[in-house]
Amino acid sequence: MQKHEALIILDLLKTDDSLQESELVPNVEGNTIAISGKVSIEGHKIKILLVLDPDFPRSLPYIFLQNGSEYEDLPHVLKENMVCYQTTEGIILDEKQPAEIIRWAIQKAVIVLADGKKGANWGDYADEFEVYWGYVSSSSIINLVNTTAKSHEVKLFKNGQKSYLAQSVGDVARYLHLDIDKVRQKFPIEERSAIFVLPVGTVIRPPRFDQPFWLVDELKRVIQPALDTLSVKQYKQYIKLNNSMSGTMVFALPRPSGGFSLFGVSYVSPEGNHPFSERGNSAKIQPIKVLREEASYILPRGGSKTAHSSKRVLLVGSGAVGGYVAHELVRAGVMNLTVVDSDKMSLENTFRHVLGNAYQGRPKASSMRDELNRKFPYADIVAIDTSIEQAVNDGLVRFSTFDLVISALGKPTTEIWLNEQAVKYAKVPILFGWVEPLGIGGHALLAQPGIKGCFKCLYSSIDPEDAMANRAAFAGKNQWFGKSLSGCGQLHTPYGSLDASRTANLMTQLALDSLTGKETKGMLLSWKGDSAEFLKQKYVLSERFKTSEEQLYHTRYLFASSACPICGRLPNI
Amino acid sequence: MANVQKQFDQYHNQIKLRQEETILAEKRDIIRKKLKENLPKVFEDHDEENLVPEFCDQGSYEMGTGIKPLDGEYDIDQGVYFPTSKDNGTYAKDPVLLKERVHEALEGHTKDVCIRRPCVTVFYQKDGERVFHVDLAIYSDSSSNTDNTDYLAMGKRNSGDDYREWQRSNPTVLKDTFFRRFSNDEPARKQFRRVIRYMKRWKDLNFSSDGNNAPRGIGLTISAHEGFMPKYSDPITYKPDDLEALLGLVNYMVNSFFSITRNENGNLITVRRLTAYLPVEPNTDIYARMSDSQMQSFEDKLKNLKTALEKATSEVDTVEACKILASDKVLGDCFPIPTKEATAVVTKSAAVASSSNAG
Numbered sequence: 001m002q003k004h005e006a007l008i009i010l011d012l013l014k015t016d017d018s019l020q021e022s023e024l025v026p027n028v029e030g031n032t033i034a035i036s037g038k039v040s041i042e043g044h045k046i047k048i049l050l051v052l053d054p055d056f057p058r059s060l061p062y063i064f065l066q067n068g069s070e071y072e073d074l075p076h077v078l079k080e081n082m083v084c085y086q087t088t089e090g091i092i093l094d095e096k097q098p099a100e101i102i103r104w105a106i107q108k109a110v111i112v113l114a115d116g117k118k119g120a121n122w123g124d125y126a127d128e129f130e131v132y133w134g135y136v137s138s139s140s141i142i143n144l145v146n147t148t149a150k151s152h153e154v155k156l157f158k159n160g161q162k163s164y165l166a167q168s169v170g171d172v173a174r175y176l177h178l179d180i181d182k183v184r185q186k187f188p189i190e191e192r193s194a195i196f197v198l199p200v201g202t203v204i205r206p207p208r209f210d211q212p213f214w215l216v217d218e219l220k221r222v223i224q225p226a227l228d229t230l231s232v233k234q235y236k237q238y239i240k241l242n243n244s245m246s247g248t249m250v251f252a253l254p255r256p257s258g259g260f261s262l263f264g265v266s267y268v269s270p271e272g273n274h275p276f277s278e279r280g281n282s283a284k285i286q287p288i289k290v291l292r293e294e295a296s297y298i299l300p301r302g303g304s305k306t307a308h309s310s311k312r313v314l315l316v317g318s319g320a321v322g323g324y325v326a327h328e329l330v331r332a333g334v335m336n337l338t339v340v341d342s343d344k345m346s347l348e349n350t351f352r353h354v355l356g357n358a359y360q361g362r363p364k365a366s367s368m369r370d371e372l373n374r375k376f377p378y379a380d381i382v383a384i385d386t387s388i389e390q391a392v393n394d395g396l397v398r399f400s401t402f403d404l405v406i407s408a409l410g411k412p413t414t415e416i417w418l419n420e421q422a423v424k425y426a427k428v429p430i431l432f433g434w435v436e437p438l439g440i441g442g443h444a445l446l447a448q449p450g451i452k453g454c455f456k457c458l459y460s461s462i463d464p465e466d467a468m469a470n471r472a473a474f475a476g477k478n479q480w481f482g483k484s485l486s487g488c489g490q491l492h493t494p495y496g497s498l499d500a501s502r503t504a505n506l507m508t509q510l511a512l513d514s515l516t517g518k519e520t521k522g523m524l525l526s527w528k529g530d531s532a533e534f535l536k537q538k539y540v541l542s543e544r545f546k547t548s549e550e551q552l553y554h555t556r557y558l559f560a561s562s563a564c565p566i567c568g569r570l571p572n573i
Numbered sequence: 574m575a576n577v578q579k580q581f582d583q584y585h586n587q588i589k590l591r592q593e594e595t596i597l598a599e600k601r602d603i604i605r606k607k608l609k610e611n612l613p614k615v616f617e618d619h620d621e622e623n624l625v626p627e628f629c630d631q632g633s634y635e636m637g638t639g640i641k642p643l644d645g646e647y648d649i650d651q652g653v654y655f656p657t658s659k660d661n662g663t664y665a666k667d668p669v670l671l672k673e674r675v676h677e678a679l680e681g682h683t684k685d686v687c688i689r690r691p692c693v694t695v696f697y698q699k700d701g702e703r704v705f706h707v708d709l710a711i712y713s714d715s716s717s718n719t720d721n722t723d724y725l726a727m728g729k730r731n732s733g734d735d736y737r738e739w740q741r742s743n744p745t746v747l748k749d750t751f752f753r754r755f756s757n758d759e760p761a762r763k764q765f766r767r768v769i770r771y772m773k774r775w776k777d778l779n780f781s782s783d784g785n786n787a788p789r790g791i792g793l794t795i796s797a798h799e800g801f802m803p804k805y806s807d808p809i810t811y812k813p814d815d816l817e818a819l820l821g822l823v824n825y826m827v828n829s830f831f832s833i834t835r836n837e838n839g840n841l842i843t844v845r846r847l848t849a850y851l852p853v854e855p856n857t858d859i860y861a862r863m864s865d866s867q868m869q870s871f872e873d874k875l876k877n878l879k880t881a882l883e884k885a886t887s888e889v890d891t892v893e894a895c896k897i898l899a900s901d902k903v904l905g906d907c908f909p910i911p912t913k914e915a916t917a918v919v920t921k922s923a924a925v926a927s928s929s930n931a932g
Binding site: 317319320321322408409410411412433434435436437458461462463464466467468469470471472473474475477478479480481524542543544546547548549550551555558559561 | 810
């Protein structure tokens with residue numbers, strides 16, 4: 001913004017008293033504009049500084065309090081006395097009205113400061129506590145412990161550079177996808193520590209960055225509510241465990257908006273007295289920032305009481321469709337995944353497979369495991385580089401130990417066998433997904449044990465002529481596609497990757513709905529693509545393709561066949 | 574329950590207008606050409622402005638619901654649109670005058686051209702018998718009218734002034750209205766057309782074509798528009814079940830008859846009626862011209878059809894089911910009856926087949 005533009009805005013601001021005695025601050029560097037003035041808060045006039053970024057009015061102005069202001073020690077007043085009155089996300093500005101944007105910002109800031117003065121928003125301290133704590137901390141630890149409502153003992157594994165707070169060495173190993181010996185080697189120092197959980201509703205005014213950090217007394221006073229909840233035994237235990245020359249404590253402050261704010265304190269006590277013990281007052285304490293990498297903090301929530309992370313899923317086939325399914329499942333929080341595939345990554349897969357060219361020549365299943373481990377902490381992936389039949393024969397896979405079986409093989413012969421194993425014998429839900437040639441569409445079918453409707457139903461037409469024709473198919477029956485199938489070794493399949501990912505989306509949705517128990521019936525979902533290329537190559541579409549998407553969705557529960565040898569005799573539900 | 578869809582498919586192939594349509598299309602094109610050639614001279618002879626018409630297919634030919642006639646007389650409907658206003662053009666007062674000009678332009682084209690109330694009809698003969706005819710509906714084009722609507726020239730040569738009128742009419746919108754609900758649903762659209770054809774053939778088998786004896790084809794089409802629901806033997810593969818769909822429509826029609834009581838010469842009489850209002854202008858009831866006794870016969874015959882279709886539905890033996898359907902007053906002897914041997918053949922399913930699945 002140019003100075004003359006700023007002067008126009010200044011004139012506009014002078015038409016009312018939202019910013020009194022406003023004037024341009026001279027000699028500000030670059031294209032940044034600073035305006036000083038006074039605002040009224042509950043009858044008091046206080047001086048503020050407005051800073052307009054070069055991209056103003058497409059960004060909100062920054063509002064600062066004067067140093068030493070009586071308002072500086074309030075919630076939402078951050079480092080350098082900046083007033084945090086609005087998050088930058090979720091708003092849209094009309095750049096044609098710069099003065100109005102400033103008035104709006106001032107109004108919001110005044111409310112924040114007035115509420116702070118009255119104590120109306122002090123609960124917000126807990127929400128933002130980690131931000132304030134970060135200002136005063138010069139070192140950090142990484143937390144892997146899921147915070148619970150009760151104080152408990154934990155361990156710290158560290159070396160010169162990094163520290164991990166965890167329940168056990170195994171947790172660190174799983175997180176880093178390393179084995180335990182390697183973790184011990186890398187982080188040779190193990191310390192006992194504790195997380196002290198403060199009661200809900202505790203308000204703590206954070207330490208200020210421009211003042212010396214708390215003394216032991218202050219810390220003790222502030223976290224006393226947490227100590228009060230401990231039994232004598234616990235108190236002794238937690239204090240004693242740190243009964244050494246130095247140590248680290250972590251505090252969990254419940255946030256009004258849910259969850260906890262975590263902050264740490266390290267201490268050095270030359271006499272070996274814990275800061276909270278009777279003679280611990282002489283200990284030196286330092287704030288430590290707690291980096292949140294624990295599963296309960298970073299894993300997506302499943303939208304139900306049962307966490308996806310505790311479910312076990314078997315994925316058979318990690319080709320184009322299966323690759324996307326594996327990724328989306330883990331992204332949705334499904335952490336225990338067993339991937340079975342006997343194929344190797346080849347050049348033909350490159351442009352439709354989620355792994356791209358990086359794993360060429362390597363087995364698909366273990367490539368998938370390595371890729372998922374690389375991308376996602378806490379992912380617990382087992383890879384089996386054989387066919388599913390072989391894996392079952394070798395005793396590596398038992399269907400009944402899984403909460404859901406998913407097949408993305410695109411090989412109906414094997415899948416009819418899988419279907420029977422899962423729904424008839426192992427009594428486990430099974431989900432199938434496949435794409436059709438040349439972009440005409442894809443399907444996802446969920447079968448539940450004990451309920452009519454399974455994969456074999458698609459190959460159980462009442463008309464014996466059609467016994468081998470997939471009833472859900474979009475391609476007309478009895479046509480040989482060979483190289484047009486995206487699963488085959490053809491290099492240029494139109495929309496190959498897009499078809500696979502659209503199908504994987506349907507499958508993942510169904511998988512999650514099955515895992516959460518939201519979907520207890522079987523279901524057939526299909527998406528229709530563009531048939532132009534398919535028809536150009538003189539193939540024929542099925543009647544099913546020619547009906548509307550609404551109609552397809554409408555009949556999603558109606559795919560069971562009374563002629564099905566697997567589920568046909570089950571009662572109707 | 575026997576599956577008779579194969580027989581329905583064969584039957585439909587038998588009754589639908591097919592090759593004949595190309596002959597009809599040829600005749601239609603000849604008439605179009607004749608009108609274009611002769612009309613300028615006709616208008617000149619009468620000292621009237623030369624109006625160049627535009628043509629448009631109409632009726633079952635255009636809707637794809639036409640069937641072969643039992644009496645052998647095929648027909649095709651043709652819209653002829655003239656750029657003349659129904660309010661202040663040369664023919665505003667007398668639409669029949671414009672029909673006369675069309676008649677004159679076609680005179681001598683065949684032995685038999687006549688002006689009927691809604692159209693000008695050109696009859697074609699073979700060996701002295703009428704084999705087909707082309708109905709020309711004469712319109713005042715929407716572009717010439719202030720309300721942007723097409724008007725149909727109504728009236729015959731001997732009609733009184735009251736019967737000579739320009740009637741609001743919207744045949745192109747009619748087709749759109751009928752087919753809108755199937756715009757994205759080809760299996761249902763095809764079955765809709767087939768079921769209308771079955772009803773039309775049933776009508777030809779059960780009613781004489783004199784006067785208003787028979788319900789008109791457009792009336793049956795409207796009834797189907799109101800009452801048809803697609804039916805499939807497999808909701809996933811969309812294998813049609815025409816018998817169920819036809820029965821569904823017949824049920825709807827039978828259930829839609831209602832009683833009205835009227836005072837006729839001091840006597841209260843109760844009669845049964847069915848309506849079929851055009852879903853577009855002029856929104857008239859197509860069945861209105863049928864007399865009470867014609868209506869009663871319509872209802873009775875529909876009930877008989879319903880009974881027969883229900884019997885066929887519950888029949889386990891395909892041959893027996895087809896025999897019921899092939900009887901005179903149901904769908905007629907065009908409906909194929911398979912031999913016992915043919916239905917007894919058990920199809921052996923293949924051990925290897927093609928698949929379009931990929932992962």
